[in-house]
Amino acid sequence: MPPSPTPRPDRAGPPVRDRGDACPGALRLHSAADGQLARVRLPAGDLTVRQAIALGDAAERLGDGHLSLTSRGNVELRGLPDDCGHLLADLLADAGLLPSVRHERIRNVLASPLAGLDRHTPSDVRLWARSLDGLLCASEPATALSGRFLFVLDDGRGDVAGLGGDVSLLAESGRRAPEHTSYPPGSASGYGALLRVGDDRAALRIAADDVPRAALTAAECFLAAAAERGDGAWRVRELPAARPLTAREVWDALRTVGIAAEYTDAVGPHPAVPYADATAPGPVEGSDGRRALVVLAPLGRLSVAQWRLLTRIADDDGSGALRLTPWRGIVVPGLSAAAADRRLRALATAGLITDPASPWRRVTACTGLPGCAKSRTDVRGDAATALAGGGSVPADSSVPADSSGVPVGLPVHWSGCERRCGHPHGAWVDVLASPDGYRTTVVHPKYPAPPPVSRETTEPALVSRETPTASYSTPSSTPPSTTPRPQ
Helix, strand or coil, rough: CCCCCCCCCCCCCEEEEEEEECCCCCCCEECCCEEEEEECHHHHHHEHHHHHHHHHHHHCCCCCCEEEEEECEEEEEEEEECCCCCHHHHHHHHCCCCHHHHHHHCCCCCCCCCCCCCCCCCCCCHHHHHHHHHHHHHCCCHCCCCCCEEEEEEEEECCCCCCCEEEEEEEECCCCCCCCCCCCCCCCCCCEEEEEEECCCCCEEEHHHHHHHHHHHHHHHHHHHHHHCCCCCCCCCCCCCCCCHHEEEEEEHHHCCCCEEEECCCCCCCCCCHHHHCCEEEEEECCCEEEEEEECHHHHEEEEHHHHHHHHHHHHHCCCCCECHHHHHHEEEEEHHHHHHHHHHHHHHCCCCCCCCCCHEEEEEECCCCCCCCCCCHHHHHHHHHCCCCCCCCCCCCCCECCCCCCCCCCCECCCCCCCCCCCCCCCCEEEEECCCEEEEECCCCCCEEEEEEEECCCCCCCEEEEEEEEEECCCCCCCCCCCCCC
């Protein structure tokens, strides 16, 4: 069974979108305080060595010499000059990173990063992800999706199923296909996936061969619902609460296009992989005896030198590919046991996170100053200082912590303003820079919503609980500005 979806945040009502989607992409750049920003979508986080080399060259030649990993397994290039658009587009297109100019911002597809690499996954959902991306890039209606609409494909372990997908699919093993379903010679078996839209507890059981087309049909069903509701919703959860998109509506749409599905009402919760386990760095042994290396980038940023080291390892010792994870990590598949041990030491020496006990692995941060003019302070610098001092949250916080100072079982996210860009999904510790210093809260579905915060944003209030002694006095470096937030 799929995990319970993240509860809809408390709010007066879903936002009414009265403007176009301004989400940045590889072609539509965002103007930030440190220059232009490009977001390159990588469906399922997949990269060939050639594509990784191109991204590193772009960061060095055009950007600030770093690559930022996002919570959707994508890459951001920062510090780009105003006039680099055509050159950047040519670099990316030559590497096959822009298969469709009109579709590049909607290729938001997450898939379980270790699918097919370890001993625990009988189904490689990444094949579905690649097929879905091809269908997206060939679909004219799909161009109306926003840059925030998200597809999630979980291989059954529960690592990505709870990451807020608009269309989520959880692979099932040992389940029969829907009745009256036939398969062409050489096709997959009758095993398939559960499909769910937004927060609807119902699900649809889909045969393996139909999963990519069913996912696209569900997205097109959302577009029809958003147009009919008239509120300009960009995501399934933004539809009016009284008129949400339901699995039953999608079921009807699937039957119309000839896709068999079995409707399952009130699907119960599925134990999701804990954040700490999903993000664990180190070697992963496959059924073929090969190893995949999992490493994390401190606060989601890599230098070009670190990126090129990963690329060389993938090319020289691995399978010639990289996978980016939604936890700002990198997977290098296909190494021998001896090469994996040697290369893991080299990556640790280069400053990447390779130790499961590292306090860095559960700490993330927004861009902060000087990159974002909305931020009140340099949150990355403050987070690094806190970690260097033996903690990961303000010293006087009462959030229960382990011996390394990391709150027990929860990721920690440092934010420079109330927008909390890039924060984790589910439960997490929110370290927010306020005008009076940092305020620490625990964000969790079981806690009531805090009082609304005055700010220029349409984002909903977060469900959180402020800890009793959460004030942390760090003077704000600069008051927030009115620079638009990357959408």
